[in-house]
Amino acid sequence: MELSDPPWSRREGLAGLVAALGDGASRVVGGAVRDALLGIDAADLDLATIHPPDETMRRLTAAGIRVVPTGLAHGTVTALIASGPVEVTTLRHDVATDGRHAVVAFTDDWQADAGRRDFTINALYADPATGALHDWFGGLPDLAARRVRFIGDPLARIVEDHLRILRFFRFHARFGDAVDADGLAACAARANDLMALSRERIAAELLKLLVAPGAVPVVALMIEHGILLPVLPEIADAAPLARLAAREVAAGVAPDAIRRLAVLVPADAAASVAARLKLSTADRGRLKSATGPLGDDGPRALAYRIGVEGAIDRLLLHGMDVAMLAGWTPPRLPIGGGVLVERGLRKGPAVAATLARIESRWIAEGFPDAVRAGTLADEEVAAALATPSGP
Structure with a gap:
């Protein structure tokens, strides 16, 4: 099977990058392949290569391509081409893992590199010149079935990297149809492993999940199986999220992660949750503001006082109409x-x-x-x- 004219094939500078690495020495991997098969133009482009990182840098520099050693310990350099940065990573296999970090060794075995990835749909490789696909673990049929499935034993993969629990649900919310029973059971069994992760990593995955197309049923599934209980016990009911999502659709307002987190967290717990997740100062303020009172002056008065974004958050959480704020910019008081x-x-x-x-x-x-x-x-x-x- 081949990819026919994938979006990334037209990126300016990619052909020169591939040529510098040599014929057959690199393949597009992961999300860019998966998304191309789904007709999506992926934002990021990653290449895997058989070359060690120092040889990769030597070849790219010799070809006049600027290269930055962004993660040499894990084999990653970033090539700066005309169409944007491209991460180029040497084929790897895990030597040791502790649930948070991995020690890797470089290899020239494509299948070994694929075998250390999380899900089958993320372990697809494509020849950047011909579009020929390489799939060792059934990623293509899983993608066709909209199934997110761990590579190998789900429990073993979660022990290697605990963040894969949240990634399982995030990818299911974005791409999944029927949930993989073995993956779900493993995530539920190892949910306490999330306590070992930094709260920043948890926040990053959770915020991405909350704006995915299937966020509402997936959050409900996570609550049902106790996934968030060890780290975010405050999130105990998905019904408010379902109501908010319906209001966003009716109002033509794009889903927003902080707004959706605000509706899931009790108002009196917003500050502590924001601090625990180490959200930015702006996001902490917005999370707390979203659950504030409406006042009696109307939507535009509220938007004038707290900003349009904050007013939309608060109005939607209270089930109020936001039509008056569409395209409206608060004026300035013309008297000083x-x-x-x-x-x-x-x-x-x-x-x-x-x-x-x-x-x-x-x-x-x-x-x-x-x-x-x-x-x-x-x-x-x-x-x-x-x-x-x-x-």
Whole structure:
């Protein structure tokens, strides 16, 4: 079987990269092959090669291709070609694993390299020149059946790398149909292994899973089998995610991982979950904000106060309409403190307090133009000057 005109075959500079490595010395591997078979243009392109990393670097440099030694201990260098970076990795087999890291040895055995990968659909290789496919573990029929299946014994593969538990569910949410029973049983049996992983790695996999097409049933499956219980016991019900996903579809809003995580986590646990997963400062704030109150001023007033993204999150979580925010950019208050001073207010707290009252009325009236804002300013300045404590 061959790949006919895969998307990556047209990438500028790839032919020169393959030629520099030599005839038959490299193959496209993993996601780029899998996605091409599904008609998807993969973002990343990885090559496997029989050459040790130092020889790979020598050949590419001699061909005028800039190369960066991004992971020499694991045999990986990055070639910078016109169409973007390409990772080139020497064929490997595992010498030792501890569930988090692997010690590898280089080889020239293509099947041995394929055998150390996680799932059959990720162990497909293609000749970059001819498109000829190489499949030692049944990845092609698994891909046709939309089945995510471990290579070899699922329990052994999970012991090698505990992150494969989450990857099993993420790939099933993206590509799967009927779940592989042996893989599911192994993941459930080894769920406690997730506690040995860094929370950053857990977060990265979970956030990718939450925006996959099959996220809702897969999260429900994970909850049913206790997969997340050791590391995220707060996620105990997939029903809120199902409701949110339906609202996103109805509103024409793209799924978002932080928004979906927010609906899965109880509001009073959002801060602790964000800290445990070591989310970025921005994502921590957004996760906490999503579960906040709506207020009484309407969607645009909310968006003005907390931002459009945050308002969409909060409205969808509360089951409210977001149509008023489509394509809307919050305006700026057309009156500043300097205008109030020009109209008679003394610099200081009175200016800030008066400006806040103007802004509140301006928001309540639906963000009127500068003329109306000026009228509001006149009225509030007059009121401030008329008060006994006013300037």
